Amino acid sequence: MSRWRERLRLLVLLPLVVVAVGVLAYFTFRTTLQIDKLRQQSVLEATLALATEKAARVDRQIIDQDNVVMAIADPARMDTLGERWLPTAQRETPSVRAVLVLDESRTVLSFASRATGALAEDEGFRRLLVDRMLGDMELAAQAPDELRHLHREYAQQSYLLSYWQRVHEGRRYVVVAWHDIGRIVRETLPMLLAELQPTTAGANDKPRPSPSAPSRNNVVDEEGRIIFGPPLRSSEFTVGVRFPTTLYNWRVQVSPLASEELASRVQNRRLLEITMVSLSGIVIVIGALAIFLVAEKERRVSALKSEFVANVSHELKTPLALVRMFAEMLQSGRVASDAKKQEYLDIIVRESERLSALIENVLDFARLEKGRGSFEFAEGDVGDAVTRAANVYRYRAEREGVDLVVDVEPELPRARIDERAIQLAVVNLVDNALKYAPEGESIGIRVRAHDGGVRIDVTDQGPGIPPEDRLRIFERFVRLPNTRDDAKGGKARAPVRGSGIGLALVQHIAASHGGKAWVESDLGKGSTFTFTVPAGRVLSTASQATSDHVTQSAG
Numbered sequence: 001m002s003r004w005r006e007r008l009r010l011l012v013l014l015p016l017v018v019v020a021v022g023v024l025a026y027f028t029f030r031t032t033l034q035i036d037k038l039r040q041q042s043v044l045e046a047t048l049a050l051a052t053e054k055a056a057r058v059d060r061q062i063i064d065q066d067n068v069v070m071a072i073a074d075p076a077r078m079d080t081l082g083e084r085w086l087p088t089a090q091r092e093t094p095s096v097r098a099v100l101v102l103d104e105s106r107t108v109l110s111f112a113s114r115a116t117g118a119l120a121e122d123e124g125f126r127r128l129l130v131d132r133m134l135g136d137m138e139l140a141a142q143a144p145d146e147l148r149h150l151h152r153e154y155a156q157q158s159y160l161l162s163y164w165q166r167v168h169e170g171r172r173y174v175v176v177a178w179h180d181i182g183r184i185v186r187e188t189l190p191m192l193l194a195e196l197q198p199t200t201a202g203a204n205d206k207p208r209p210s211p212s213a214p215s216r217n218n219v220v221d222e223e224g225r226i227i228f229g230p231p232l233r234s235s236e237f238t239v240g241v242r243f244p245t246t247l248y249n250w251r252v253q254v255s256p257l258a259s260e261e262l263a264s265r266v267q268n269r270r271l272l273e274i275t276m277v278s279l280s281g282i283v284i285v286i287g288a289l290a291i292f293l294v295a296e297k298e299r300r301v302s303a304l305k306s307e308f309v310a311n312v313s314h315e316l317k318t319p320l321a322l323v324r325m326f327a328e329m330l331q332s333g334r335v336a337s338d339a340k341k342q343e344y345l346d347i348i349v350r351e352s353e354r355l356s357a358l359i360e361n362v363l364d365f366a367r368l369e370k371g372r373g374s375f376e377f378a379e380g381d382v383g384d385a386v387t388r389a390a391n392v393y394r395y396r397a398e399r400e401g402v403d404l405v406v407d408v409e410p411e412l413p414r415a416r417i418d419e420r421a422i423q424l425a426v427v428n429l430v431d432n433a434l435k436y437a438p439e440g441e442s443i444g445i446r447v448r449a450h451d452g453g454v455r456i457d458v459t460d461q462g463p464g465i466p467p468e469d470r471l472r473i474f475e476r477f478v479r480l481p482n483t484r485d486d487a488k489g490g491k492a493r494a495p496v497r498g499s500g501i502g503l504a505l506v507q508h509i510a511a512s513h514g515g516k517a518w519v520e521s522d523l524g525k526g527s528t529f530t531f532t533v534p535a536g537r538v539l540s541t542a543s544q545a546t547s548d549h550v551t552q553s554a555g
């Protein structure tokens with residue numbers, strides 16, 4: 001029942017942990033995305049402000065020049081326009097190429113041009129102005145002295161005109177300032193856009209942004225063709241702003257110098273965050289799984305332990321009850337025949353032997369499990385120790401009709417051993433053989449030299465051990481579902497009693513002597529339990545040799 005509850009808990013808890021990790025990951029990821037967005041937003045805002053400022057600066061510079069021209073181009077003194085403007089033109093209105101005054105009938109009254117020797121060009125412009133540009137200026141809707149701009153392409157050439165109307169003596173005049181776009185691109189834009197370092201940009205110099213500029217910028221026309229500046233890789237951080245009044249068909253584009261770096265950093269961080277979140281998720285899930293597995297194992301061990309306690313109590317109770325029963329019968333004097341008396345006494349001796357063997361086993365085991373049990377090693381003869389242990393069982397074996405064949409090779413290497421421990425190991429193996437293989441005719445105990453040391457084999461003709469259990473049975477508390485034909489009841493199958501610590505003890509003892517314990521078995525034919533005692537290689541304490549076992553009390 002509790003096992004099912006445990007399973008159920010596992011089935012419910014694990015998906016819960018996974019879901020919780022998922023939710024956590026989702027929110028973490030969403031939050032970082034939002035923070036990223038905000039950060040991006042602020043970068044964008046700063047870039048936009050910069051672009052707006054740059055566009056306004058260029059606008060202002062052009063309008064400042066227009067204002068200068070406006071002050072000079074007075075219809076009242078039209079004839080001296082050139083004389084008054086040209087001397088200061090280079091300084092005050094560097095990008096204005098020519099100033100024209102027209103009357104209402106679109107006749108050019110005055111044409112002051114800074115271009116010397118470009119008469120044909122000036123004439124071409126005058127015609128273009130009269131024929132086409134004036135028509136595009138919407139003069140009728142313009143208030144007197146209102147400054148307006150015309151920025152347009154004519155014959156695939158870009159023009160910028162500033163124009164306003166003047167009323168003089170009841171007549172309207174149109175004043176036009178023709179800006180030299182080439183010059184604006186060559187001089188004004190580099191100077192104003194490129195972070196305004198004290199510029200060296202002459203007419204022929206290439207625009208040079210200052211090296212400390214935190215951003216890159218350019219100017220593009222309506223179709224996105226670059227008018228000025230380097231091409232900008234379009235990234236999420238690049239912004240474009242139209243010139244508000246003058247060059248209104250063009251846009252200033254600004255991209256933070258580190259925009260590519262920024263974008264890749266954002267990308268990297270996103271990747272890193274995804275990896276981190278997934279990694280921690282995986283770690284949490286694995287951790288939870290590990291905890292569940294450990295808990296499951298712990299639960300199994302504790303179940304085995306409870307079983308062990310029940311087994312041991314039962315093991316103690318049964319022989320004790322028998323001893324008491326037969327002793328009381330003898331005490332009452334009601335047992336008449338000597339043969340019966342002898343039989344009862346035999347039973348009492350046998351059961352007491354079993355009791356003391358069991359108690360010894362449990363005590364030894366508890367001691368070893370706690371890691372406190374230290375062996376007393378001394379140079380000794382393994383063959384002698386084994387023979388002595390076998391002799392303890394000779395009587396019982398005979399009674400049970402089993403031959404105990406002890407075969408000790410002569411001149412075995414001597415080894416440093418704890419003789420009592422070796423005896424205990426042999427006793428456990430022989431006891432098992434008698435318990436689990438009663439149908440066999442003999443039990444063989446062989447002691448021979450092996451690998452410079454000694455190996456002890458205890459062979460029975462019992463049921464054998466299934467391959468999958470051959471390692472497991474050496475673990476503490478592990479017992480197989482043992483039954484055997486009940487000696488008295490004939491066909492009935494009776495469970496074989498035991499505590500599940502015998503073989504674990506054998507392994508402890510072998511390991512403490514630097515050896516190993518294992519079983520070879522032929523199912524249905526019998527088993528051979530073996531443990532080795534290497535000569536010379538001896539560990540001083542059991543705790544060192546058994547450090548791979550969980551240190552725990554058997555009780």
Ligand code: ADP
Nearest residue numbers: 432433436473479480498499500501502503504
């Ligand atoms: P116990 O004998 O108290 O159950 P052991 O550790 O000595 O504990 O043995 C563990 C299990 O190994 C036994 O329960 C039994 O199933 C199996 N086993 C041990 N010796 C033999 C054997 N000679 N033949 C068959 N099975 C055996």
